Amino acid sequence: MKIIVVGGGIAGLSAAWELSERADVTLLEANATPGGKLLSASLETPFGVSIVDASAESFVTRKPAAYQLLLELGLQDQILEPEVDTSGVYLMRDRQIQPVPTSPLALLRSKLLTWRGKLRLLREPFTRSAALSRDESLHDFLERRVGVEAASIFGPVMAGIYSSDPHRTSVLASFGILRDLEREHGSLVRGMLKRRPKRGTSRPPRAVTLRGGVGTLVSALETQLRQRGVRIQTNTVVERVQAGVVTLRVGSRLSADAVILALPAPNAAALLERSAPTCATALRTLPHAGIGTLGLVFPAAALEGLHHLRGVMIPRSEGREIDALLMTGFKMPDRTPSGTGLLRVFFGANNPALMRLGDEALLAVVQRELRELFGVTAAPLTHKTFRWHDFPSLEIGHLERVSEIESLLPHGVFVAGASYRGIGVPDCVRQGREAAQRALEVQWQPQPLEVMV
Ligand SMILES: Cc1cc2nc3c(=O)[nH]c(=O)nc-3n(C[C@H](O)[C@H](O)[C@H](O)COP(=O)(O)OP(=O)(O)OC[C@H]3O[C@@H](n4cnc5c(N)ncnc54)[C@H](O)[C@@H]3O)c2cc1C
Numbered sequence: 001m002k003i004i005v006v007g008g009g010i011a012g013l014s015a016a017w018e019l020s021e022r023a024d025v026t027l028l029e030a031n032a033t034p035g036g037k038l039l040s041a042s043l044e045t046p047f048g049v050s051i052v053d054a055s056a057e058s059f060v061t062r063k064p065a066a067y068q069l070l071l072e073l074g075l076q077d078q079i080l081e082p083e084v085d086t087s088g089v090y091l092m093r094d095r096q097i098q099p100v101p102t103s104p105l106a107l108l109r110s111k112l113l114t115w116r117g118k119l120r121l122l123r124e125p126f127t128r129s130a131a132l133s134r135d136e137s138l139h140d141f142l143e144r145r146v147g148v149e150a151a152s153i154f155g156p157v158m159a160g161i162y163s164s165d166p167h168r169t170s171v172l173a174s175f176g177i178l179r180d181l182e183r184e185h186g187s188l189v190r191g192m193l194k195r196r197p198k199r200g201t202s203r204p205p206r207a208v209t210l211r212g213g214v215g216t217l218v219s220a221l222e223t224q225l226r227q228r229g230v231r232i233q234t235n236t237v238v239e240r241v242q243a244g245v246v247t248l249r250v251g252s253r254l255s256a257d258a259v260i261l262a263l264p265a266p267n268a269a270a271l272l273e274r275s276a277p278t279c280a281t282a283l284r285t286l287p288h289a290g291i292g293t294l295g296l297v298f299p300a301a302a303l304e305g306l307h308h309l310r311g312v313m314i315p316r317s318e319g320r321e322i323d324a325l326l327m328t329g330f331k332m333p334d335r336t337p338s339g340t341g342l343l344r345v346f347f348g349a350n351n352p353a354l355m356r357l358g359d360e361a362l363l364a365v366v367q368r369e370l371r372e373l374f375g376v377t378a379a380p381l382t383h384k385t386f387r388w389h390d391f392p393s394l395e396i397g398h399l400e401r402v403s404e405i406e407s408l409l410p411h412g413v414f415v416a417g418a419s420y421r422g423i424g425v426p427d428c429v430r431q432g433r434e435a436a437q438r439a440l441e442v443q444w445q446p447q448p449l450e451v452m453v
Helices: 010-019 065-072 104-109 115-122 138-146 148-160 171-185 188-195 215-227 265-272 277-284 352-356 359-374 398-408 425-444
Strands: 002-006 024-028 040-045 048-053 089-093 096-099 207-210 231-233 238-242 245-248 253-255 258-261 288-299 311-313 324-326 340-347 382-392 413-415
Touching: 002 010, 002 425, 010 024, 010 065, 010 215, 010 425, 040 288, 040 382, 048 288, 048 340, 065 207, 065 215, 065 425, 089 148, 104 115, 115 148, 138 148, 138 171, 148 171, 148 311, 171 188, 171 398, 215 231, 238 265, 258 265, 258 425, 265 277, 265 382, 265 413, 277 398, 288 352, 288 359, 340 359, 359 382, 413 425
Parallel strands: 002 024, 002 258, 024 231, 089 311, 258 413
Antiparallel strands: 040 048, 089 096, 238 245, 245 253, 288 340, 288 382, 311 324, 324 340
C-alpha cells in the first residue's frame, strides 16, 4: 500500500512512524528540514553553547503518546525531567507580579483572591454540576465550578498555555479533561483525588524533555524512519491533493492509496481547494493566529534576584507588549552553560503588531519590557527569534467544526496535527498515529480509489 504523508512536523513524522513497517511511505516536507514547529537551535555564547527550543521545550506524560514514542525510539537515556515546581508560576495582575496559588496553603495566603473568592473556591466539591453536553468558554466553565474570582486568576494562566483569551477558548478543546472530571465525579477536586495514582505505583515524571532539546526527538525520528525505508523529501511543497494524487509545486504528480495531511488547517485548505471545496471552506473556519518566541541568553548575574520565577503569564488585560516569560535556564540548567541564564519570551497574542517587527526592533521592545517588569538591564549575550503565523485558536465549538471537516474529507484523505484535536506534542503524536491507522484501513475498501486528474 502506498501512503503519502504531507507535512513533516511531529504529527506527520509520527504518522510515518506508525506506517513505516506496514506500508510504502513517502513524507513530503516544504522546509529544508523536518520537525515543523518542533525545533531546537544552538546559540553560541562566550561561555559555550546554549540550546533554545523554538516552541515546545517539554511535554506532559499524562497524555502518553509522546512519552511512548520516546521509548519506542530507544531514547530512554536522553529523557530529562524538567523541574516542575509549580510554586514558581506567576501571574501579572494589576501591574503586580504575583505567585499563582497551587496548594491549599498558598491559596489561603494568596493576595490574588479575597476571602469571599477563597470560600467560593473551597465550595467547589459541593457545587452542582451542570451536565452540559455543549461546549462553553474556559472562563464560563471555571466560573461555574470555582467562582468568578478564581476564574479570573486561573483562566488567564490556563488559556495562556494556548496564547488565547479564556473568554473565547473552548473548554472542550483545551481542557476537556476538566469537563470529564465534572461529568464523571461531579467535582474537579473529587475527580482529581479519585484519579490520583496509588502510592507506590511507578509512573513517569509529570513532564519530560530531552538532552539537547526537543529537536533530539525529531532527529531520532528522521534517522530511524530513513532506516526503515521511509522516503523523506524535504524542500518539497505540495500544491494540490485529489483522491489518490498529490501534485507538487514543481509540477510532478505522485499517486497514493491514501494521503495524510499533517498540516495546519489553512495549508490543508489550500491543497483541497479544487478537489473538495466544501471541505476547504470548513477548514478555513478554524481560526489561526500569529505567535512567536524570543530566546535570550544573559550573563547569569543579570538575572540575579529572579531565581524564584519559573514562568510568568501576562494577560491581555494588563496592556503589556509580551505574553509570557519562561525561565528555561532555571528549569533546565543543562540547556545553558554555567555563567549564563536562558529565558524565553512569548509574543504575538497581546500585541499582534510585534509579529511584523524585524528582529532588532523586536529585541528593543522585549528588552524594555524585561527592564520595566523584572529590572533586567543588561544586554543579552545572544538571542534568536522564531515566528509562526498558523497557531490554532481553539475557539468555542472547535471540536464540532473538526468533526464536520473530517466528515467532508475526500475518501482516502486524512488530517492530523495541532489544528484539529489537541495542540500539545502528545496530542499531535497521537493524531498522527491514529490517522495512519485509518489510512491503513483504506486498503480494505471494496473499491480502489478513483483517480481524478
Ligand atoms: C510557542 C509554542 C510553544 C509550545 N509549547 C509547547 C509545550 O510546551 N508543550 C507541548 O506539548 N506543545 C507545545 N507547543 C505545541 C507544539 O509544539 C505544536 O503544536 C506542534 O509541534 C505542531 O506540530 P504539527 O505537526 O501539528 O504542525 P507543524 O509543526 O506546524 O508541522 C507542519 C509541517 O507541514 C509543513 N507544510 C506546510 N504546508 C506544506 C505543504 N504545502 N507542503 C509540504 N509541507 C508543508 C510545514 O513546513 C511544517 O513542517 C507549542 C507551540 C508553540 C508555537
